Amino acid sequence: MSIRITLPDGSQREYHDGVTGFEIASDIGPRLAKAAVAVTVDSAMYDLHRPIDHDAAVSIVTENTEAGRHVIRHSAAHIMAQAVLEMFPGSTYAIGPAIQDGFYYDFGVEHPFTPEDLARIEEKMAEIVEADQPFERGELPIADALSVFADHPFKREIIEGVDSGEGVDSEYVSTYRNAEFLDLCRGPHLPSTGRLKAFHLMRSAGAYWRGDENKPQLQRIYGTAWESKKALDAYMLQLEQAALRDHRKLGNELDLFSFPPELGSGLAVWHPHGGILRREIEDYSRRTHRNHGYEYVVTPHVAKADLWETSGHLNYYRDGMYPVMELDGGEGKPGQEYFVKPMNCPFHILIYRSRSRSYRELPLRLFELGTVYRYERSGVLHGLMRARGFTQDDSHIFTTEEDLADELKNLLDFVLMVLRDFGFEEFEADLSTRPDKYVGDVDLWKKAEEYLASSLEAADLPYQLAPGEGAFYGPKIDIHIKDAIGRRWQLSTIQVDFAQPENFDLEYATSDNTRQRPVMIHRALLGSIERFVGILVEHYAGAFPMWLAPVQTTVIPVADRHQDYAEFVGAELTERGVRVHVDGADETVGEKIRRAITQKHPAVIVVGDKDVEAGTVGLRLRGEDNEQRGIVLGDAVETLAEMARPPR
């Protein structure tokens, strides 16, 4: 009896019933067979040596593909668990999936792993690889599985929770065995442990069972595994290079900002160069908002408890706020409670409500660079990316329900324009819908979700649905950008809010003089300016586009006698709005050029005898290997002034 196998190129071949992926691969070619790690049979993944018993579309999964690496990493996780269980008697194991770039496995162990343990585990893994043990697939009835894993409560919990994706269906569980080690697993796996060619254990850390902080904390070991030593080395090199972009490191080296411990965690101070960068971003933000129909407002940093009561923040968000301040109390008289603001919206709402509003004023767009404080849990702080004090380019738009769809569409166009101006090219969106904990009417939520979805479609922005991820007061769109080394960052957020207008009883007069409730949109384009600077630093590795660079041009006199001319060149550039540093230090030209380059200044001008005489400069632009000499001063100034101009 034979079966018909369809290959990815559409060709069909006849094989005997029970043919394996390996046999098919070998039949196609020895190199394919060598690179094969698994096989897809219709929509399922099979081990290379698992018999195929029906007509199917088959494709060979090779080791140098993401799917292939997934198999490699999953097998590496098993081998690691095997090593750990053998080396640490009495320990138990939970789950160990392949993840982006690697794998992990969670263990219940008596003592957390030390870095030395990781090195020893890695050695043990190398022995298992050396032994080249075959991975063997098996199936167990649920009841048998429960007794096989009697000593492993986490495995039992997985078995009891059918459909967990860990190789469990309603009656049987699939298992994999190599040597003495048995694990619950859906597979597929490498044919044998010897096929694991390159791996490295990265770190260990605590991780809650099932990701729930109320459940026991397990010890997780992260590792990475690749199809070859070369691929592993390339990955490690990539990690090193990413570390060189770290905004905390560059922020220090470029003297942009710091986090003095004296201030408290998560609170940054901006040094002069960082201040320029921020200022440039903020000026751009004010300018573009003004040109897009926004009105600039300013609000204070604290407000009475009543306000936060009305807005719902004290109810829904108190844990994220700095604790209460009590003022004007004493002598038995109760004080007035104040809170530092975690958001700007209630203030903007009060501006809206400061007088009666007409439909003629809508949409009313109030914009502020509003500084907020959030009491982030200490473990989540991360440089500028996650700080406790930060400034949002925040706006609240009050609109009629009829205008909402148009407003959202315009808003998306605006967002994308801004992000492109800062040098980002690739965008994706998430549409987050109603969470469990929410305020407002379900029908209104649904309507808002529809508006957001249609605005995304109108803007032609690819998006994914994030069910239940919305804010407590409304659904939202988050826009993610892709940076220079391919990482995704969430930047912009657009949130529809049907609740706050209700809470604050907002209204406007319609054309037939009835009262209507406006709809509110919260939105931030750059999000937090702090975080945005962090992302820019990492995106550009500190080499900012010229309009953002704190120092745009360094002017270097060759010798002391050229100092006056250097100052003159500097003044000409300053006159044209270029930020210039004339480096008159008592050092060699080479040293000063080196400093300008390591500080990532976009342009370096060197002036000597010939330049003084001819009214020229030597110009070296960042990224160019060789300088140009003898450029007429006026031309150089013109070129640099043009390069330094903001995008709009």
Place this chain on the structure above:
RNA sequence: GCUGGCGUAGCUCAGUUGGCCAGAGCAGCCGCCUUGUAAGCGGCAGGUCAUGGGUUCGAGUCCCAUCGCCAGCUCCA
């Protein structure tokens, strides 16, 4: 917040199993050099070894606590 790791000069780091003076490079300051495209030369100064307790004849080194940082988990209105 939880688990683990780390904290020596402004920065990057050395400091053997606890044992006389805590060291280097860069940055800083003072001189010399007057320089043409990625580090010229010499000198000086700079640290109560995160902080507070403890063990010890003796602590940068060992123990405890606190603060801060790093990685991960949880969280991010």
